[in-house]
Amino acid sequence: MRTFPTAFGLTPSQVRQVIRLAGMAPSLHNSQPWRFRITPHLIELHADPGRRLRAADPEDRELWLACGAALLNLRLALAHEGIRPVVSLLPPLGASTALAEVRSGGQGQPRPEEVRLHAAIPERHSHRQPFRDVPVATADRHLLARAAQEEGTWFHVVQPGQQGALEGLVHRANRVQMADNRFRAELAAWVGRGAGSTEGVPLAAAGPKPDPADQWVHRDFTAGQTERDPGTKFESHPLLVLLCTRTSDPAAELQAGQALQRLWLTATAQGLVASMISQVLEVRETREEVMDLLGGHATPQAMLRIGHGTTTAVAPRREPDDMVFDGVVEPHTGR
Template sequence: MGTITQALGLSEEQVRRLLQTAALAPSLHNTQPWRFRLTPDWIEVHLDRGRKLRVADPDGRELRIAGGAALFNLRLGLIGLGIRPVVTVLPDPANPDLVAIVRRGGRRRATPEQQRLLAAVPRRRTNRRPFAEVAVASPARYELTRAATEEGAWLHLVTDPQQRSELGWLARQAHQRQSADPAFLAEIAAWTGHEAGRPDGVPAAAGGPQPLSNGAWVMRDFTGGTGRIDGPDFEAEPLIGVLSVHTDGPREEIRAGEALQRVLLTATVHGLSVSFLSQLVEIPDVRDRMRRLLSGTRPPLAVLRIGHGWPVAATPRLRVEDLVLPASAATSTTPAHTDKELADDPHRA
């Protein structure tokens, strides 16, 4: 546990609120695998490898995506405080768990869009329950794809009937393979389906009803097998979005996390709900088949189920004090990119 201190000219209370904003990012099974180190001149974003899911995410891809999502929230929170963030991604080759160093790059007033996104941070939820059979309107679809593009990624909305059919089949196959793996089942049981009181993981109440094994789109059972369909079945035709980037690698995975969070917040602004079909990106050969099905080149990093859902409760969060690393070991290495280069990068402003 570290101490919340002043940073970037902000008071301790402002820093606390800023870290609370950053920590409301999504993560696989709500593991919350991010940590922050505070210095007077910069804030470091780190990964907590002890919270990595070794079966579902052996390569740490989803771990880095979560770190990128927290980084986006941190950037957005700083802009909300009138600060232009200057970001150095992966500054230390010897420390791959150091996601980014964020410095103060002068003043910046939040745009109306950024204000709406920031206001959506505490309202965003992963909604694992059935959605209404109501189509997502074209203007919202455009804004979702634009949100990904603004962060240097792509969101492919799957509208082709043949692609949808094949993607649904792949999702069911992946779900069946993971469900037959005792190690995977033990890992998911350790992080989901528990009673209220834990500050992390997915409590049973947030897991939604037990999915139908023969549904068009198979959702994970986060209830420990106790969930029951006590309302509408899962919708047959959700809007499916596949987030992809230029290529594989840690830097692009962090960028994908930033893009993912911007898409999720944009969905929240438009009154939409989102959950994840993570099995499609967690099994390597299934992920490769999906890549060839949709684009042929860009690696898919997240698959989203998007629609009109009913309100759900927030998942629990760790205390901010538990997310702060001791300041004594602050990074002092020379950044891999100069501040000017990154200040001129619109995706890092």
Template sequence: MNTPIRAVGSLAAERVREVLLAATAAPSLHNSQPWRFRCTPDAIELHADRSRAVPVADPDDRELLLACGAALLNLRLAIQMAGVQADVRMPPGRSQPDLLAVVRPAGRRPATPTCVGLAGAIHQRRTNRRPFQPTPVPLPVRNQLRQAAEAERAWLAIPEQPQLAKLRSLLERAHQVQFADPAFAAEWRYWTGRDLDARDGVPARSCGPAREPQDEWVLRNFGGGSAKARVSGKDFEPEPLICVLGSFQDSLSAQLHAGMAMQRVLLTATTAGLSASFLSQAIEVPAARKELRALIGGGLWPQAVLRIGYGSPVPTTPRRPLEEVVEGEPAHTHRG
């Protein structure tokens, strides 16, 4: 695919390229980048790319939709940074089940200070799998993270003791269930420990140190066998800030909104100087997800579990070029 980027609505071609680059900077399960974008004269369409699904870890495409929701939030913010209104519609998926959203950039709207801050964090955000400092996250910052989730119609639950002890046990059991499955282990090896020239997946340079059996928090080894050994005295922080991002429903639309909320939380954390990584086994194993829902009160559907704290700088993970994820409108399209 070698589709040139053209103007869309009130966005010039170069600005369209910028907003699409922002969209593709979103996080995704194993950096699978399960999205496609279609540019028409007046809109940017977001489609799920199910050819890039991770079917063993994510058989229901839950995390695929979270990733697409995160990309959608980035797209919205980048358009608003251009001083343009981003009109987002989420059409029902009966005729085009992979069409998740249509974003029409039209009209003028000055970017708010909040938008400026969040958009500025899009290319600074990293998934940080390395140890964090033991410094606790202050209460005002925790409140900002909660407010970020609420702004996108979701909720951020922050478990307290003794919930954390139960959550640690839940994560350990889910971890064991997954790696006892040869299909999961094979899928894991496929996506992780990638070479430096890879365009997707998790490169070895982005993995954290190998975990030890006695780790309180189960941080999975993304190094594909190449992770550095743990160094005595430089273990992972004993009490990270653990947050459960939950939605009020569990429909496909709610999962997409949860992805936008997750990304807004991650960007808010980035603006506060925080790092984050995912404890996804609690979401990927159905029994663990059910137990987690009960743990946070039963009124929310857990969609993501985040580990947040003060981390050291980490390198970027690769992204596919826009030419591989963007297509233009067909030359002859009949509109009934």
């Protein structure tokens, strides 16, 4: 194994651990579309253009969300190592093509909230199985709302009167995607990989095969390889939230990614579990209808289902050595 690059006076093994934790962020189909350039005084976050998902995410919106989520983990991991991170999003100077630059703002103990969220990083997973029919407590909802706000975003709780319309849109979006050969081929490439794979969604984490009668249609990660247990019944009232930003641009998406991760880690730290239901925001027409549903003033970036659940299988990750590079960088992806 080559020596890992160092930054901010940390040891190579500390920096490797920082990158490992950054890489535990969620990403579309577990594509892990990030990479890091490490210099003694700077860690740059870059998109990995080879990991774009052109059928599901043609505008790279979700790629930027995933990179934002990795950035939040990076911030927490540095804070844990005693480095106060200072982040510039989309640094404008020079020829940099980084999505974000992280510098040291000096040394200091992590704050209690950072300690809690840092501990939740390896515990956070996508829970695609049915949840228990237990509501999310009001105090927890407030904590989640605050987490979103702390990263400059907010979420809209889907109200009972909106559920019917939204359910219909999710089903429609799913049908559009599954009728698209390119989308299906891309999805197939990321699911059901062998035991040694370090990316993609393993069958064990896939959740039940979706049924057209399900209230909320989940993405089908079963690759046609597992049958649904006939007794499967999803919870009747999940907490569904739409994470929103004011604008729709790469900076907003990086912001939303950090908020998504802070929200999800906060839920994890509170003993809650979550999964994402994204089809409706990936298909342009249904996404526009969701915007209308929200009154036209918000950009919905992510939809999460949050509740109480049991343990789930873990999706694998690449090694930190695979996520760092020191070469010349290509321009920003597609935007």
